[in-house]
Amino acid sequence: QVQLVQSGGEVKKPGASVKVSCKASGYTLSSHGITWVRQAPGQGLEWIGWIHGYSGNTKYAQNLQGRVTVTRDTSTNTAYMELRSLRSDDTAVYYCARGGRAAAYDSARYYGMDVWGQGTTVTVSS
Amino acid sequence: DIQMTQSPSSLSASVGDRVTITCRASQSMSTYLTWYQKKPGQAPRLLIYAASHLQSGVPSRFNGSGSGTDFTLTITSLQPEDSATYHCQQSYNDPWTFGQGTKVEI
Numbered sequence: 001q002v003q004l005v006q007s008g009g010e011v012k013k014p015g016a017s018v019k020v021s022c023k024a025s026g027y028t029l030s031s032h033g034i035t036w037v038r039q040a041p042g043q044g045l046e047w048i049g050w051i052h053g054y055s056g057n058t059k060y061a062q063n064l065q066g067r068v069t070v071t072r073d074t075s076t077n078t079a080y081m082e083l084r085s086l087r088s089d090d091t092a093v094y095y096c097a098r099g100g101r102a103a104a105y106d107s108a109r110y111y112g113m114d115v116w117g118q119g120t121t122v123t124v125s126s
Numbered sequence: 127d128i129q130m131t132q133s134p135s136s137l138s139a140s141v142g143d144r145v146t147i148t149c150r151a152s153q154s155m156s157t158y159l160t161w162y163q164k165k166p167g168q169a170p171r172l173l174i175y176a177a178s179h180l181q182s183g184v185p186s187r188f189n190g191s192g193s194g195t196d197f198t199l200t201i202t203s204l205q206p207e208d209s210a211t212y213h214c215q216q217s218y219n220d221p222w223t224f225g226q227g228t229k230v231e232i
Contacts, residue, residue, distance in 0.1 A: 035222075037170075044213065044224050044225070044226045044227050045162075045164075045170065045213055045215070045224040045227075046224070047215075047221050047222040047223065047224070059220055061220075061221040062220075062221060063221075095169055095170070097169075097170075108217070109158055109217040109218075110158070110175065110176055110217075111175050111176070112160035112162075112172045112174075112175035112176075112181070112215075112217075113160075113162075113170075113172060114172045114181065116169035116170055116171075117169065118169060119169055
């Protein structure tokens with residue numbers, strides 16, 4: 001069974017960092033890209049970034065660039081999203097999702113995100 | 127950034143009704159348009175990719191159409207389990223952007 005299992009919820013203070021993990025099972029992480037998306041309370045979905053499962057190449061939302069890093073460890077079939085200098089408006093549910101039918105970015109663009117993690121709640125509060 | 131505008135923002139319909147949700151892009155984007163269904167406390171579910179292609183396992187009552195700037199998601203015979211928020215998303219340009227969502231109540 002193909003699934004993505006994310007790490008548990010986090011409570012952080014402003015200025016801290018958080019690292020969310022996303023472990024793939026039922027398929028090899030390097031065969032697909034992974035996209036990260038978040039949803040703040042009462043808000044819509046927001047794209048954070050993407051990582052090529054094989055090469056590790058990344059793309060990020062410009063408004064988060066400099067604060068976010070997406071990585072993957074093919075030996076453990078796990079992707080990670082680290083967000084630094086946390087602010088209260090980073091409070092959200094963070095999702096990882098498998099993109100496309102191949103590792104390439106264009107595959108994710110065309111085929112969408114077909115398998116999602118369960119979500120990780122990150123709360124930023126003093 | 128490409129702005130995605132969905133309408134309506136919410137609707138109420140009955141079982142068996144035909145429901146149409148519209149998504150308009152601020153610029154032409156070919157067919158790089160995906161529809162997701164989201165229920166509270168659950169992850170989004172992929173329904174339609176490339177504007178009109180039904181994802182495997184998704185009931186055939188879900189239909190997508192459109193290209194350029196105007197796209198439509200139609201549910202031909204609404205079922206109780208379709209109560210959810212529906213989001214369109216463009217992947218034509220970085221950053222990928224989502225519509226604000228359409229809440230469907232039954």
